[in-house]
Amino acid sequence: MDFAKYLKEYPNEEGKFGSYGGAYLPEQLVPAMKDIEQAYLTICHSSQFVNELRRIRKEFQGRPTPVYHCERLSRMIGNCQIYLKREDLNHSGAHKLNHCMGEGLLAKFMGKKRIIAETGAGQHGVALATAAAFFGLECTIYMGEVDIAKQAPNVARMKVLGAEVVPVSRGLKTLKEAVDAAFEDYLENYKETIYCIGSAVGPHPFPMMVRDFQMVVGVEAREQFQEMMGFLPDVVTACVGGGSNSIGMFIPFLNDPVEIVGVEPTGRSTKMGDHAASMTYGSEGVMHGFNSIMLKDEKGEPAPVYSIASGLDYPSVGPEHAFLHDVGRVKYDVASDEEAVDAFFKLSRYEGIIPALESSHAVAYAMRRAKEMGEGSILVNLSGRGDKDLDYVIEKYGYGEKYKDFK
Numbered sequence: 001m002d003f004a005k006y007l008k009e010y011p012n013e014e015g016k017f018g019s020y021g022g023a024y025l026p027e028q029l030v031p032a033m034k035d036i037e038q039a040y041l042t043i044c045h046s047s048q049f050v051n052e053l054r055r056i057r058k059e060f061q062g063r064p065t066p067v068y069h070c071e072r073l074s075r076m077i078g079n080c081q082i083y084l085k086r087e088d089l090n091h092s093g094a095h096k097l098n099h100c101m102g103e104g105l106l107a108k109f110m111g112k113k114r115i116i117a118e119t120g121a122g123q124h125g126v127a128l129a130t131a132a133a134f135f136g137l138e139c140t141i142y143m144g145e146v147d148i149a150k151q152a153p154n155v156a157r158m159k160v161l162g163a164e165v166v167p168v169s170r171g172l173k174t175l176k177e178a179v180d181a182a183f184e185d186y187l188e189n190y191k192e193t194i195y196c197i198g199s200a201v202g203p204h205p206f207p208m209m210v211r212d213f214q215m216v217v218g219v220e221a222r223e224q225f226q227e228m229m230g231f232l233p234d235v236v237t238a239c240v241g242g243g244s245n246s247i248g249m250f251i252p253f254l255n256d257p258v259e260i261v262g263v264e265p266t267g268r269s270t271k272m273g274d275h276a277a278s279m280t281y282g283s284e285g286v287m288h289g290f291n292s293i294m295l296k297d298e299k300g301e302p303a304p305v306y307s308i309a310s311g312l313d314y315p316s317v318g319p320e321h322a323f324l325h326d327v328g329r330v331k332y333d334v335a336s337d338e339e340a341v342d343a344f345f346k347l348s349r350y351e352g353i354i355p356a357l358e359s360s361h362a363v364a365y366a367m368r369r370a371k372e373m374g375e376g377s378i379l380v381n382l383s384g385r386g387d388k389d390l391d392y393v394i395e396k397y398g399y400g401e402k403y404k405d406f407k
Ligand SMILES: *Cc1c(COP(=O)(O)O)cnc(C)c1O
Pocket: 094, 095, 096, 123, 198, 199, 200, 239, 240, 241, 242, 243, 244, 245, 246, 311, 312, 356, 358, 359, 383, 384, 385
């Protein structure tokens, strides 16, 4: 396949990447999604929108984020060199703000008053509340009561930022019920509201828009690495939950002689319910308004999922990933909880960077690959910082005593 023209061809007019993607929606939402698509396709070519987004990225988010060479970590493993794209230094501590600021600016241009979303661990909620404060939009975040109890610091952040956090008390009181509640709100209020999806998933045009907004990561990283080294990395990698930080990192390298690898979580084990490696163990199906690869239970419903990194436990994956997997351009590999925690402590101890547990999966894979490769270079998207994970990690694993003796 020739990837030079890729962005012109994918997705097609129906929002499809091959057979994946599309928009499977209740009838009343079809015009609302069409409106968003039309507005986006017009606006993304307007110099006013592009310039405003560029200014926001520079002055508010602190972009470009740097590319960093992990000299000590690389030396410990051997001769292969590991580099990080530092999305942990993006304002609010992760890549998610890249698409939330894009979605907020779109809402503003469309004359909407309000943005809403669901959140699980609260990361997407915090990023969206940040965007809402910046643009002066109302913001409602739906969150299961169980998650609210577990994620007090993120709930506090959202409230301080001015968002309304609505506790969802039905069913298991977690992410799935929060999605249902946010969806019901959207069905009633779509005229003045945009439902901002938290990853490169959901009905068209969201996988496309989120990809476009996240591509700043890969575009910057490719240019920075090339400038630093005079060549491109051998391997580019990122963790895959819904697939937003990874798709943004990967697309700008599609047409290069670079191996691209997405890393999924195998959690506690590869038994159903113990992991969230959708691409590795899933099959084709429709959920949350789009067709992709998903993990299903015996009844064909979305399977229960688990990962130590709550941002990765989603039972499906963005449709573009399913397509790039099928055509053989992107490979998908896995890392377990244990490997992620090992990488979490090693990056902290050897480089002074505490990574998010999500990002630690990609670091773990890079460390494993570096050992196998023996030479060359690997560029990892460090999607976020790990402050949010400290309490949990310390309680379960202590302070990483076994990594103290590094020379
Ligand atoms: C949410 C999150 C992820 C997973 O989401 P993707 O859409 O797959 O990128 C990864 N890393 C961090 C730090 C996150 O907050």
